[in-house]
Amino acid sequence: MPPTADDDAVAHDDAAAHGAALADAYASAPLLNCLLREVAHPLPGHGPRRVFRLPGGRLLRVRGTRRPAAPEVHTDGRWHRLGHNDLVKLVAEELGRHTGLSHPELPAEMLDSRDAVAALLAARVRATAPRDPYLRSEQALITGHPYHPAPKARGGGPPGAWLPYAPEAHARFPLVLLGVREDSVAEEGDTSALDALAPAPPGYHLLPAHPWQLDLTAPALAPAFADGRLVRLGVTGFDTWPTAAIRTVHAPTHDLFLKFSLDVRITNDIRRLWRHDLEKLRRTDTAVTRAFAASGGPAAWLADRGYRTASFAFEELAVLARDGLRGHLRPGGTPLLAAALVEGFDGNPLDGPLDPARWWEAYLAQVVPPALAAFADHGVVLEAHLQNTLIAVDADGTPVQALYRDAEGVKLLTDTGRAAGWERLVYCLVVNNLLEVAGALTERHPGLDPWPAARRALTRPGLPEATALRTAPTLPAKTNLLLRWTGADGAAARYRPLPNPLADAPDER
Template sequence: MERVDLIPPPGGADAGAPEDVADLADAYAAAPLLNCLLREVARPLPGREGVYRLPGGDRLLRVRGSRRPTAPEVYTPRGWHRLDHTELVKLVAEELRRHTGLANHELPAEMADSRDAVAAVLAARARATPPEDPYLRSEQSLITGHPHHPAPKARGGGPVAGWLPYAPEAHARFPLVLLGLREDAVVEEGDTSALDALGEPPSGYRLLPAHPWQLDLTARDLAPAFADGRLIRLGTTACPVWPTAAIRTVYAPERDLFLKFSLDVRITNDVRRLWRHDLVRLRRTDAATSNAFTGGTAAWLTDRGYRTAGFAFEELAVLVRDGLRGHLLPGATPFLAAGLVEGFTGSPLDGATDPARWWEAYLRQMVPPVLGAFARHGVVVEAHLQNSLVACDTDGTPVQALFRDAEGVKLLPEVSRAAGWERLVYCLVVNHLVEVAGALAERHAGLDPWPAVRRELARHDLPEVAGLLTAPTLPAKTNLLLRWTGADGADARYRPLPNPLAGG
């Protein structure tokens, strides 16, 4: 098993960590930033493992580890100089200015904010009690977060006290604020009846739950509505909710219900609002996806509908999503795929005594429903790590896949078949299977996960599969360059990544 200084072994930070939180936060924050730098702009130096030439042409960078690179060093006239996170951010900014010819003052601040957020989370986790439910532990395990993003834990630059009480990584749970929304201001579509069961509004009002962090962020804008009675406060929910990896999506176990909110904060590439243009197409997109999953073992967690205020359509929107229990096979326990990559206590990846068999079972659950939705229904499911759950039986063997988030689904022919396939390959193969395969191989030396992937893909009669199995490269999203150049977060741009499926 590969071991890298300062990054805890599989099992996450709960498995034991150095006492120096500052050093550990540097290591957690450096790994995804280095992944971006090495994938998108640096080039490996032939014959020198772990050494890369930076795009300016006159500097060399050395790192340790591969899946989570750390301990970055830059070569100077005095030899190799170890970079702390602040120095690494400065180096990345200098190299990107050379590489692109563009300046960007916002992204370095986000990188620093992301590192400071990790430090705050680590300190909070040391005092917190992890949830007993293994599913919730998997959702709340993502200290690193997106493994190929320069600032995966940035929280808008606001004070820690503003967001930490709602952070899944800190094992938070909290009640939602219950608002009364005057009936003449209600806008809704689909099945929102689950919201009405959360409380009892006075006559002339409908119930509208709100995320307390979002209420804080939009307090000034909403003040007139509270003043004139369009909104009233009705207390909080009787039971707490648990924030999931998506931060703005929470799970209410007692009601087996997911609720997704707007957050006026940039998290990874986008400001995480429930945008009007996504909400108005939600029912059609979700219906098409639900239909694509009919009849199989795999499940789609339906986005049933949304409710909001006409005067604050995006700010106060809440989306109602199916819970888990109505979809799970009897006796199966769900886990977030991203949690398997990050590591947490009780992960089925750690208990896999026959890793090759476990991996084949995982692929049998994950791959067919995504390819089938594309082939038979023209539905492109964003099956990336945070949208995918795997349910395991009592032995820890994968027996079912579950997928979520209609907001990210693409439909043919709204996008071209070629663009839809590229997006599918990035989400399912590059973002998802490459990462789980890497985590599994890290735990089991000598395991080659790719023959099993090739066999699973080859079972599917799709014209694109043959090209996927022979192409020299795969599309890898360029999150660092996307953010540096100020491209729209939904405007995915890709660079070629060596294809581990080819040549087998």
């Protein structure tokens, strides 16, 4: 019997319900991770569900560890399942009790993040993933930051405004080409890669622009278009691919990355290229470039060569030119975003046949030494978290090279105290990177103990901080939920102690 209209309606309703449940699950996991790490107290006991006491005294239980799911709260003598909306309400109540503060905007961001996930999931059904495994890895992150209350919030705008530029929806798009009049150009560093994108008319310099940012800033830029300080020159003759950072795009045809401002809050901050960061960029990038050049190893730094903008819209129109991959990648290596190894994607080497201990040791050997050497020998604190780390793998999926990026997040010990710099490095490299990759690997290979090998990798003569790290009872974990709830500046990282698995691991000789 052929399907009827009623059958189609039921199938549609079932698909919609499945999509809503999947969006709830994606959005709930990072929010739960924050709540459990930052304010909840685990209760003794083992089993398929872990139980926590919340600041107000209520009990919450969840299934799973890395991706907690199926949250239930204990009230009226029994356990009640929490959907995402109920979880957001519970989090707001508990944070109000814990801090004595209210923050009505953050729950709205949590709901926006969930709705963005739903829109992304629906868009991916209709989209075609890129064939290039590197681009697939950059565009894989539906969950995103595993410890953020609203990792996929897009500023509250309708999906139609941002889906065309969303990496998670496998977007690709041309850039808008502007001309900025010579007397209004502001730039520093090597910007020749921008001039190579297209010709500019006499008296103007080429300024590529992100089309979403142009939409966001249209009213403010209207006078400059009217008086000729800005002119429109069309669009690029090639597509660019948004990376996991959203505002940074990859132009494979030119072997170039371009980073733009976006006047949208994404995770903790409005994603502008701020003037104070741009003005110190050359000093920071030069220090990192020298550190990697001195290392002599396979690790590479994707340099932020220079920026160009308009003096009358310095932050709004800023664009940063970053090295591409070809000049740094070892022959035969396939670069992959480290964050995608953790979240998963089609082509993830962790899903293939591998010796987990050998793979993990290879990962550690590529990722850890460059970060420790930069700190110990050059006073450079890499922001070596999962989204700033690319790991190149050989044909067998074994790590053979690490590539780091984003000078904006780098700190120099001349500008920050050594203790603060080391804390930041440990958070980025160990907590945000190694703990997460180890968790993804041991989830697939439960018999693996990753920490003896990690202890060996984190050994560096002449670096007392590394020696202390291997016996410290705790590690610093960034408190993104409390940071956002209390209205702290996104750059003002706050940490809470996290049990250190390195301290319990035996040394292997």
